[in-house]
Amino acid sequence: MIKSILSSFYPAPLNTKPREWLRASVGACAGVLVTSLVCQYFYGLELTLHLIGPVGASAVLLFAVSTGALAQPWSIVGSYFVATLAALIAVHLFGHSFPSASFAAGLAIAAMCVFRCLHPPGGAVALCVVLSQTDLAPLGLQVFCPVMLNAGILLGCALVFNNLTGVRYPKAHVNPSAEINHTKDIPPFERIGFNSDDLDAALADVGEFVDVTREDLESIIRSTEKHALRRSMGDIQAxxxxxxxxxxxxxxxxxxxxxxxxxxxxxxxxxxxxxxxxxxxxxxxxxxxxxxxxxxxxxxxxxxxxxxxxxxxxxxxxxxxxxxxxxxxxxxxxxxxxxxxxxxxxxxxxxxxxxxxxxxxxxxxxxxxxxxxx
Structure with missing residues (x-):
């Protein structure tokens, strides 16, 4: 029992190479630096210090796991916006306190789910706005300006850096494969094996948040099928x-x-x-x-x-x-x-x-x- 519990703490192996680790590290460093300098230029050092924490957390997602569902552009822009709105509502109702901050974080998560922009640093944005009584709170609705500025600058850095270093960002939405003869038949590869409905049912069975896009998940499963088929068929070449x-x-x-x-x-x-x-x-x-x-x-x-x-x-x-x-x-x-x-x-x-x-x-x-x- 104890051994089983302890084994759950053992880190899972990474499927990425050290070169990718270095690329993500350099990108996050550059993104946080540029964002903080721009925010400081417009809003001063004190306000920037209050908001830089969520930026660091977002940088991990945007540069290290940029293909994930939580790292897409709408996720960061939408989450920062609804989290700030949730924080302002919490401050209006309960003032500046830890219960108010807790309420803001919960409200932000619910709103992010509703608007399909789940992004963990959004919870941190809500906490920062609620717990800052001297720099952020007095701004009122104008607090959206520095918050969204940070989101926009970091996103811009991710768009430029990731694509320049060979990582396609944002993740393109792949349209379902169409039947090549333009008939109502489903594609041949979906007639035998799993199809889109099966994948939807499997995701519904999980019933939890999965930080992978639906398109990526389908691609992984089909790639697994291909490697299994290649192994079973031996070395038959063109x-x-x-x-x-x-x-x-x-x-x-x-x-x-x-x-x-x-x-x-x-x-x-x-x-x-x-x-x-x-x-x-x-x-x-x-x-x-x-x-x-x-x-x-x-x-x-x-x-x-x-x-x-x-x-x-x-x-x-x-x-x-x-x-x-x-x-x-x-x-x-x-x-x-x-x-x-x-x-x-x-x-x-x-x-x-x-x-x-x-x-x-x-x-x-x-x-x-x-x-x-x-």
Whole structure:
């Protein structure tokens, strides 16, 4: 029993590297320094000392765990505002006292939950405003000015520093993946396995605050599934399943020639290569059909009779999504399903050596299934 209790105090391992620790430390140092100097310039040293504590706590979140839900811009701006409002209400009702400060902290938490801006330093902001009788309280509603100035300056520092050091901030909201054919079907990856409703139900089961965005949580789970699948499937690489005898065109190939090749060999896409066998584009039947050459004529047959020699370089897609010969089959699955690609060019030392088609992928998955069943 005692051993179990003591083990709960043992720190969990960090999944970050020392380089990230140093980056966060430098960023927090710079953010707090700039914020305090600006606040001191406008409002003096005494007032700045009363408000600098929450700024230090916010800096930990904005620079060390900037992907967390508690560190997003609305969290810091909204929390500082509602916490200040809660403190003013508490002072108006109960004056400057520790019970009043406690009430302000509780009210601030409730308000942050309502307005979806939960940010722990907001509680400290409420305490600072209530317990400062000489510098903050006399300001009345004007106390919002230094408080929101601190929030804005620190947020600005985080936006600049994090992005300059390779950390995307704020965390972008990822829209749910749409069905590529623009139908009412849910995406293929959600038909088997967990989907958005399952994730919502799991979060409801937890019933507690989780400092991770919903998008991050889904990304972590899907990444875990990918690594587990990669482990179970062994070392199946693109070079093992790709088609090597691949028809291709050049930028100077005409649409008429491309259509003839696609129709004769019953294929849907045609890689476009330069003289050095480097892929410079890709063309599909859909691209040709959508092109004015086809729409001004009578379907695909009209392309053959079109007088102007439109070249593939005029309609090809570039740049092209490619993989190397060592790419694992698990990396190919989302490319050929989520993104709706019919084939993926395979490169070796930047030279085109083949393609992996949806048919190639299905055959490989079928073979792997047979092996596991036996």
């Amino acid at each position: 070079s093992h399943i790709m088609s090597k005898d691949v028809l291709s065109g050049t930028p100077q190939t005409t649409i008429k020639e491309a259509v003839r090749t696609l129709m004769h060999h019953h294929i849907k896409t045609l890689p476009v290569l330069n003289d050095d066998k480097h892929i410079v584009g890709i063309v599909s039947l859909t691209d040709i059909i959508k092109h004015p050459v086809a729409t001004r004529s009578t379907g695909l047959s009209g392309v053959f009779g079109f007088k102007k020699k439109t070249l593939l370089k005029d309609i090809m897609h570039a740049p092209v999504t490619c993989v190397t010969t060592t790419a694992h089959i698990v990396e190919l699955i989302p490319l050929l399903s989520k993104q709706g690609l019919h084939c993926i060019p395979v490169l070796q030392d930047d030279v085109f050596v083949g393609v992996v088609t949806q048919t190639d992928l299905i055959a490989a998955l079928h073979r792997d299934l047979i092996v596991h069943l036996h």
